[in-house]
Amino acid sequence: MSPNSSSSPFNLRPSSSDDSPPIDLPLKPIPGNYGLPFFGPIKDRLDYFYHQGTESFFRTRMQKHQSTVFRTNMPPGPFIASNPNVITLLDAISFPILFDNSKVEKLNVLDGTYMPSTAFTGGYRVCAFLDPSEPNHALLKRFFFSLLATRHDKFIPLFRNCLSELFINLEDQLSDKGKVYFNTPSDNMSFNFVFRLFCDQNPLDTSLKSNGPKLFDKWLFFQLAPLITLGLPKLFNFLEDLLLHTFPLPAFLVKSSYKKLYKAFYVSMASILDEAERLGIKRDEACHNLVFMAGFNAYGGMKTLFPALIKWVGLAGEKLHCQLRDEIRTVVRAEGGVTLSALDKMSLTKSVVYEALRIEPPVPFQYGKAKEDLVVHSHDAAFEIRKGEMIFGYQPFATKDPKIFEDSEKFVGHRFVGEGEKLLKYVYWSNGRENDNSTVDNKQCPGKDLVVLLSRVMLVELFLRYDTFTIEAGTLLLGSSATFTSLTKATSI
Numbered sequence: 001m002s003p004n005s006s007s008s009p010f011n012l013r014p015s016s017s018d019d020s021p022p023i024d025l026p027l028k029p030i031p032g033n034y035g036l037p038f039f040g041p042i043k044d045r046l047d048y049f050y051h052q053g054t055e056s057f058f059r060t061r062m063q064k065h066q067s068t069v070f071r072t073n074m075p076p077g078p079f080i081a082s083n084p085n086v087i088t089l090l091d092a093i094s095f096p097i098l099f100d101n102s103k104v105e106k107l108n109v110l111d112g113t114y115m116p117s118t119a120f121t122g123g124y125r126v127c128a129f130l131d132p133s134e135p136n137h138a139l140l141k142r143f144f145f146s147l148l149a150t151r152h153d154k155f156i157p158l159f160r161n162c163l164s165e166l167f168i169n170l171e172d173q174l175s176d177k178g179k180v181y182f183n184t185p186s187d188n189m190s191f192n193f194v195f196r197l198f199c200d201q202n203p204l205d206t207s208l209k210s211n212g213p214k215l216f217d218k219w220l221f222f223q224l225a226p227l228i229t230l231g232l233p234k235l236f237n238f239l240e241d242l243l244l245h246t247f248p249l250p251a252f253l254v255k256s257s258y259k260k261l262y263k264a265f266y267v268s269m270a271s272i273l274d275e276a277e278r279l280g281i282k283r284d285e286a287c288h289n290l291v292f293m294a295g296f297n298a299y300g301g302m303k304t305l306f307p308a309l310i311k312w313v314g315l316a317g318e319k320l321h322c323q324l325r326d327e328i329r330t331v332v333r334a335e336g337g338v339t340l341s342a343l344d345k346m347s348l349t350k351s352v353v354y355e356a357l358r359i360e361p362p363v364p365f366q367y368g369k370a371k372e373d374l375v376v377h378s379h380d381a382a383f384e385i386r387k388g389e390m391i392f393g394y395q396p397f398a399t400k401d402p403k404i405f406e407d408s409e410k411f412v413g414h415r416f417v418g419e420g421e422k423l424l425k426y427v428y429w430s431n432g433r434e435n436d437n438s439t440v441d442n443k444q445c446p447g448k449d450l451v452v453l454l455s456r457v458m459l460v461e462l463f464l465r466y467d468t469f470t471i472e473a474g475t476l477l478l479g480s481s482a483t484f485t486s487l488t489k490a491t492s493i
């Protein structure tokens with residue numbers, strides 16, 4: 001029987017979601033096909049990286065099939081992924097099936113249809129690759145939650161401290177050169193914060209010196225290369241495709257970089273590793289998990305989030321800057337400082353952070369394998385998915401769904417203020433709804449609340465120091481870049 005058949009040989013159970021669509025939606029076959037074995041996936045890969053680019057890859061297929069749910073292949077395909085066939089979801093209603101762990105399996109799908117060798121992580125499958133049904137998932141995630149809880153009091157003062165160094169550095173470079181690239185100093189600041197938060201030490205005082213961010217960048221690149229294009233001239237496309245997307249890059253080439261990072265974390269985190277052992281986690285397994293959490297999840301996430309936040313707020317212009325600085329300065333004055341309760345009163349600042357996470361989610365891809373035969377709904381139709389099929393959501397389309405968000409492609413700073421808060425359930429950046437909580441039973445980011453907090457603090461620090469700023473925006477391997485062209489010092493506080 002063809003996978004596109006609409007007659008149902010099995011029980012149809014609608015996916016559970018807050019947005020239960022009418023049950024009488026027509027059951028349609030999923031449009032699209034995978035093409036010939038080997039050639040179909042290669043064609044889709046070339047379209048994705050070189051002929052169309054990511055956005056247009058999805059948009060053209062959505063238009064061709066007149067559907068936000070369709071079949072395609074996702075890169076990398078041969079010979080890295082054994083099965084690149086996916087069912088793509090591009091709307092806000094179907095997407096949350098990926099958060100339903102009773103319906104989808106999240107085993108080894110962090111990077112999509114391929115999994116990098118465990119040689120990148122000391123031979124262990126770290127937490128982010130585990131399905132919640134695996135006992136180790138809850139054990140490790142509980143360990144992360146308790147670690148974050150013990151660091152709670154450091155979040156705001158430590159991050160402000162790191163931001164202060166960042167802005168002084170940016171100002172110096174700006175006055176020297178007339179413009180200053182934000183991403184590299186932002187990465188350094190993020191690494192500095194993460195290391196100091198978890199290891200209680202300035203990385204400069206360890207064997208890493210100032211090399212931590214570069215070591216992590218190299219290690220991240222080797223794992224994510226199958227999803228990256230360097231944007232070289234056309235002439236190099238074939239070579240790049242062969243080198244990055246056809247065979248996995250060998251882990252031994254970054255072994256020494258990883259060892260340096262592992263060693264620095266291992267010696268600085270002795271008491272945390274003692275605690276892990278008490279919880280029943282092997283010392284080295286705990287440390288490999290911590291390095292991954294700090295380097296891939298936290299540092300990797302901040303690497304894309306902070307430049308995107310600065311980019312969108314910068315491009316929004318002086319009117320929004322004026323409203324933000326008024327709100328921030330008024331609340332800080334009234335509350336006597338930058339406290340949790342002060343941050344909670346800044347409704348525009350909070351909304352701006354959610355809007356940046358909506359319009360450019362830092363991790364745009366989510367995958368999950370159907371655990372059973374199921375039905376997924378879009379706005380206007382229902383589709384059968386078979387057990388074992390890979391479901392894939394391209395998040396920027398789901399969080400810019402025009403049927404949910406007015407002016408969905410526009411950055412609207414006050415979108416989530418007041419009544420707008422009701423739309424937070426359609427903000428999915430953390431691999432879950434913004435109004436849901438990360439737990440040991442789901443795959444939502446345990447750093448979710450911390451990430452939102454840090455983003456607010458970044459805006460607060462920015463608008464306590466400056467009245468307005470201008471930037472030039474660009475794109476990078478995975479994400480956005482921002483270059484400050486001016487920073488206008490605060491005239492009143």
Ligand code: HEM
Nearest residue numbers: 127128297298301302305362363430431442443445446447
């Ligand atoms: C801007 C920063 C961050 C972003 C954008 C981000 C994003 C995400 C996303 C999208 C996932 C789900 C991945 C998936 O399964 O598809 C995730 C998982 C995870 N994140 Fe974060 N994260 C960030 C910061 C952090 C921080 C600070 C921590 C520190 C605790 C953290 C720890 C984790 C862990 C351990 C997982 C795996 C969760 C699980 O397996 O249940 N992340 N993160």
